[in-house]
Amino acid sequence: MLTLTLHRPEALNALNTALLGELADILDQSAQDDRIAAVVITGSQRAFAAGADIKEMATLDAVGVLQDPRVGYWKRISQFPKPIIAAVNGFALGGGCELAMHADILIAGHQAQFGQPEINLGIIPGAGGTQRLLRAVGKSTAMQMVLTGEPISAQRAYEAGLISEITQAELTLERAQSIARTIARKAPLAVQQAKDVLLKALDMDLATGLQYERKAFTLLAATQDRNEGIQAFMEKRQPLYKGC
Ligand code: CO8
Numbered sequence: 453m454l455t456l457t458l459h460r461p462e463a464l465n466a467l468n469t470a471l472l473g474e475l476a477d478i479l480d481q482s483a484q485d486d487r488i489a490a491v492v493i494t495g496s497q498r499a500f501a502a503g504a505d506i507k508e509m510a511t512l513d514a515v516g517v518l519q520d521p522r523v524g525y526w527k528r529i530s531q532f533p534k535p536i537i538a539a540v541n542g543f544a545l546g547g548g549c550e551l552a553m554h555a556d557i558l559i560a561g562h563q564a565q566f567g568q569p570e571i572n573l574g575i576i577p578g579a580g581g582t583q584r585l586l587r588a589v590g591k592s593t594a595m596q597m598v599l600t601g602e603p604i605s606a607q608r609a610y611e612a613g614l615i616s617e618i619t620q621a622e623l624t625l626e627r628a629q630s631i632a633r634t635i636a637r638k639a640p641l642a643v644q645q646a647k648d649v650l651l652k653a654l655d656m657d658l659a660t661g662l663q664y665e666r667k668a669f670t671l672l673a674a675t676q677d678r679n680e681g682i683q684a685f686m687e688k689r690q691p692l693y694k695g696c
Pocket residue numbers: 462463464466502503504505506507520522523543545546547548569570573576577578579
């Protein structure tokens with residue numbers, strides 16, 4: 453398990469090009485590292501991340517936005533094949549909320565705030581916020597958040613299905629790491645297939661999704677870890693997975 457802590461306290465962890473690029477690079481390396489089964493991303497108690505760096509954004513014209521290297525960084529983050537767990541406290545706004553939504557599991561402290569305030573700047577979310585938020589919380593809540601720019605509380609985010617658990621603020625990271633450790637004990641290929649198939653459900657109609665699931669399920673029947681998992685169950689012992 454790897455824990456990544458966003459650390460730009462002077463800007464409430466605003467995601468500038470350097471920070472996002474570093475995050476994409478580390479995730480690329482982690483994808484190749486068999487010792488890392490899952491990644492936890494967190495910020496500080498005050499802010500997970502307060503958005504894209506507005507001061508940096510102010511320097512970009514339309515061509516700059518078109519050629520923004522962060523578009524590629526976001527894509528690489530979204531393609532990370534292993535589970536990402538976001539441990540969110542404080543502000544998760546704009547690009548910060550979008551980064552949290554790139555995670556597969558979101559855990560938040562009870563004072564966390566999730567919002568897409570871009571409308572206050574005369575823009576709209578640009579890193580998947582409109583699409584992922586709507587899929588996570590439904591049309592009405594997503595519209596309200598994006599059109600008013602007003603954030604929602606952790607409690608509201610929990611009720612809407614954006615996050616899966618609320619914790620005391622000081623326990624958020626620990627809880628996210630505990631979930632990551634639980635996942636790390638499972639068969640790695642099954643974990644990656646499960647993530648892939650679940651995410652595809654957002655893009656596919658039911659019949660195609662079921663077919664995709666069946667293929668992944670069949671593929672896993674060819675792994676040693678599947679045999680080990682079943683054998684361990686029959687022998688009433690813990691499985692020893694090898695990732696093959
Ligand atoms: N960018 C740059 N600096 C920031 C940001 C930010 N997003 N947020 C806060 N800061 C800085 C402040 O400027 C301030 O710095 P300084 O002390 O030098 O003035 C410092 O962090 C502390 O902030 P505040 O004094 O404002 O702290 P408050 O507690 O009073 O307020 C808030 C906290 C409410 C979070 C407030 O800072 C705020 O509203 N921030 C902006 C939130 C926002 O609008 N986020 C959306 C940004 S746009 C975006 O994310 C688009 C994503 C598109 C991605 C597409 C990529 C291809």
